[in-house]
Amino acid sequence: MTGGRRGLRFPLLVAGLAALVAGLFFLSLAVGQVWIDPVSTLTGGSAADRLIMAEIRLPRALLGLMVGAILGLSGAVLQGLLRNPLAEPGLLGVSASASLGAVLAIHGGLVAVHAYALPLSALVGALLSVVLLQALVGRSAEILTLILAGVALTSLAGALTSLVLNLSPNPFAAMEIVFWMLGSLTDRSMVHVGLAGPFILVGAGLLFMTGRALEALSLGQEVARSLGIRMGRTRALAVLGTALGVGAATAVSGAIGFVGLIVPHLLRPLVGHRPGRLLPVSALGGAAFLLAADLLVRVILPGRDLKLGVVTAIIGAPFFLWLLLGLKRRAA
Amino acid sequence: MSSPAASLLAAVLLALSGAGVWAGESAGVAGGSGEVGPPPERVVSMNLCTDQLALLVAAPGQLRALSHLASDETVSVLSARARALPRNHGLAEEILRLDPDLVIAGTYTTRATVNLLKRLGVRVAEFAPARSFADIRENLTRMGALLQREERARALAATFDRELARLRTGTRDTRRPVLGSYAANSYTTGGGTLEAEIVTAAGFRHLGTELGLSGATRLPLESLIVANPDYVMSWRRWTATPARSGEILTHPALQKWFGPERRLWSDDRYWICGAPFTVEAVAALVAAVPGGGS
Numbered sequence: 229m230t231g232g233r234r235g236l237r238f239p240l241l242v243a244g245l246a247a248l249v250a251g252l253f254f255l256s257l258a259v260g261q262v263w264i265d266p267v268s269t270l271t272g273g274s275a276a277d278r279l280i281m282a283e284i285r286l287p288r289a290l291l292g293l294m295v296g297a298i299l300g301l302s303g304a305v306l307q308g309l310l311r312n313p314l315a316e317p318g319l320l321g322v323s324a325s326a327s328l329g330a331v332l333a334i335h336g337g338l339v340a341v342h343a344y345a346l347p348l349s350a351l352v353g354a355l356l357s358v359v360l361l362q363a364l365v366g367r368s369a370e371i372l373t374l375i376l377a378g379v380a381l382t383s384l385a386g387a388l389t390s391l392v393l394n395l396s397p398n399p400f401a402a403m404e405i406v407f408w409m410l411g412s413l414t415d416r417s418m419v420h421v422g423l424a425g426p427f428i429l430v431g432a433g434l435l436f437m438t439g440r441a442l443e444a445l446s447l448g449q450e451v452a453r454s455l456g457i458r459m460g461r462t463r464a465l466a467v468l469g470t471a472l473g474v475g476a477a478t479a480v481s482g483a484i485g486f487v488g489l490i491v492p493h494l495l496r497p498l499v500g501h502r503p504g505r506l507l508p509v510s511a512l513g514g515a516a517f518l519l520a521a522d523l524l525v526r527v528i529l530p531g532r533d534l535k536l537g538v539v540t541a542i543i544g545a546p547f548f549l550w551l552l553l554g555l556k557r558r559a560a
Numbered sequence: 561m562s563s564p565a566a567s568l569l570a571a572v573l574l575a576l577s578g579a580g581v582w583a584g585e586s587a588g589v590a591g592g593s594g595e596v597g598p599p600p601e602r603v604v605s606m607n608l609c610t611d612q613l614a615l616l617v618a619a620p621g622q623l624r625a626l627s628h629l630a631s632d633e634t635v636s637v638l639s640a641r642a643r644a645l646p647r648n649h650g651l652a653e654e655i656l657r658l659d660p661d662l663v664i665a666g667t668y669t670t671r672a673t674v675n676l677l678k679r680l681g682v683r684v685a686e687f688a689p690a691r692s693f694a695d696i697r698e699n700l701t702r703m704g705a706l707l708q709r710e711e712r713a714r715a716l717a718a719t720f721d722r723e724l725a726r727l728r729t730g731t732r733d734t735r736r737p738v739l740g741s742y743a744a745n746s747y748t749t750g751g752g753t754l755e756a757e758i759v760t761a762a763g764f765r766h767l768g769t770e771l772g773l774s775g776a777t778r779l780p781l782e783s784l785i786v787a788n789p790d791y792v793m794s795w796r797r798w799t800a801t802p803a804r805s806g807e808i809l810t811h812p813a814l815q816k817w818f819g820p821e822r823r824l825w826s827d828d829r830y831w832i833c834g835a836p837f838t839v840e841a842v843a844a845l846v847a848a849v850p851g852g853g854s
Binding site for chain 1: 746788802
C-alpha cells in the first residue's frame with residue numbers, strides 16, 4: 229500500500245518541482261530594474277522592453293535554470309557515489325578549480341583565440357581537481373579526509389586565481405576575484421548560454437546515467453557488484469559529468485557554492501532515500517533554488533550587483549553547520 | 561640624515577618610539593606654500609597625476625624620480641618624457657634612498673608611505689585629484705608655488721583657459737545630445753566630477769548628472785538602455801587587455817541598442833588625471849561628434 233502511494237508521490241513531486249521552476253523562470257524574466265510582463269513583449273511592448281527581455285533577462289534566466297540544475301544534480305551524484313553527505317562541487321574544490329581554469333583561459337589570451345577555450349579550460353580545471361581528489365582520498369570514503377582535501381584544493385585554486393588576476397595588466401582584473409569566488413548571473417548574454425549550454429547538457433546526461441548504479445550502491449558495494457554494476461564505469465561517468473557540467477557552469481557564472489549541498493539533502497526524505505530518484509528532483513530543486521537566489525539578489529539590492537554566492541552561502545552555511553551537528557550526534 | 565642608512569635607522573627608531581615628533585612640522589610645510597627659500601632641487605613624485613603635473617611645471621633637473629605609472633604609455637600622456645627619469649613604486653625605502661627635499665603625492669594613494677615619510681621629517685605635499693577645471697587651475701598654481709616655477713604654471717593655466725574657451729565657442733548650442741560613459745563592470749560616472757565637466761564643455765549633456773548619480777556608480781545594462789542616451793562613451797583600454805570586466809562593453813544588447821554611430825571610444829590617458837592636457841579630452845569629443853547641431 230505504501231509502495232503504491234509512494235509510486236504516486238514521486239511523479240507528483242517531480243510535477244510540483246517542475247511547476248515551481250517554471251514559475252520562478254517566469255518571475256526571473258519579469259523582475260529587474262523595471263517590471264516587464266514577459267507575455268506582453270511577445271506580442272508588442274516597446275523596443276527597449278523586447279531587447280531587455282531577449283538579450284538580458286532570457287539568458288540570465290536560462291543560465292540560472294541550467295547552472296542550478298547541474299549543481300543540484302552533481303551534488304546528488306557525488307553524495308551517492310562517495311556515500312558522503314557533505315560531498316558537493318563547491319566544497320570539494322571542483323568549482324574553485326574550474327574558476328582557475330576559466331581565469332587562466334581569459335588572462336592567458338586563449339579566449340581571444342577561440343571562445344570555446346573558456347568552458348574547455350574551466351572543464352580541464354574541474355577534471356583535474358576531481359582526479360586529484362580521487363587520488364588523494366583513494367577508495368576510502370572517510371568524511372574528514374575528503375572534506376579536508378576539498379578545503380585544501382579550494383584554498384589553493386582560490387589563491388592561484390587571485391595571483392593570476394593580480395598579475396593582469398588590466399586595472400579592473402583584481403575586482404574580478406569577487407566574481408570568480410562568489411559567482412553572479414548579472415548581465416550575461418546568449419553568447420554565454422551558447423558556450424555553457426551544450427557542455428551542461430552532456431554533463432547532465434552522463435550524470436543521469438549513474439542513477440541505476442547509485443541505487444545498487446546504496447545497498448553496499450558487494451551487492452552492487454553482484455548486481456552487475458561496474459564501479460569503474462560509474463565513477464568515470466560521475467567524474468566526467470561533474471567536470472563537464474560544473475566546469476562549463478562555473479566558466480560563465482563563477483563558483484556558486486552550497487546549491488549541490490542543500491538541495492539533495494532537502495529532497496532526499498521526499499524520495500524515500502532512493503539515490504536514483506534523487507537525481508531528477510535534485511536537478512529541478514537546484515534550478516529552483518538558484519533561480520530564487522538570483523531573484524533575491526535583484527530584489528534585495530537592485531543595481532548593486534550583489535553576488536549570488538553571498539545569498540547561497542547565507543542560506544547554505546547555517547544549513548551546513550546544522551548538518552555537521554547532526555552527523556556528530558549520530559556518531560556519538 | 562643624508563645617508564640612506566641613517567634615514568632607515570631613524571625610521572626604525574621612530575617606529576619603535578611611536579612618537580610623531582616631526583609630524584606637526586612636516587604637516588605645516590605640506591600645507592603652506594608661502595615660505596621663501598631656495599627652490600627644491602631633488603623632487604620625487606609618487607602619483608601618476610602629480611607626476612605629470614610636475615613634469616609640465618618643473619625646471620630641467622629639478623625632478624629626481626616619478627612613479628612607475630608615469631612611464632606607462634597606456635595611462636600616462638607624458639610617458640616618453642617620464643622615461644628619462646628613474647621610477648619609484650611608492651615604497652618608503654626607495655623614496656628615502658633618493659634623499660628628496662620635496663615629495664609630492666596624491667591624497668588617496670600610498671597613504672602608509674606618506675605617513676611614514678612625514679614622521680621622518682620629509683617634506684611631503686599632497687594633491688587631491690582634480691574634480692573640475694577649477695581644481696586643475698588650482699593644482700597648477702600650487703605646483704608652481706611648490707617648485708617655485710610660478711611663471712611656468714601661470715603660462716600653462718592661461719593656455720588651458722584659452723584652448724577651453726576656443727573649444728566652447730565652437731560647440732553646439734541648439735540641441736545638446738546626452739552622452740553617458742560606460743566602463744568595465746558596468747560603471748558610469750555621476751555629476752560633480754571631472755568627467756561631467758569635460759562632457760559638458762564638449763557640448764553634451766552628461767547622463768550621470770541628469771540621472772542624479774554621484775561618483776563612480778554601477779549602472780545596470782537594463783537601466784542604460786532605458787535611460788537611452790544619444791551616445792555611449794567608453795575608454796579603449798578596458799577592451800585592449802583581456803578581462804571579464806570588459807565583456808559588458810561588447811554585450812549583444814548594448815551592441816544592438818547603441819549602433820556603432822552611437823558609440824564613442826576615448827583615450828583613457830586624457831581622462832585619468834586632471835591636467836592642462838585635459839583640454840585634449842574635450843577636443844576629441846568635439847571632433848568625434850562634429851555635426852551635433854552647432
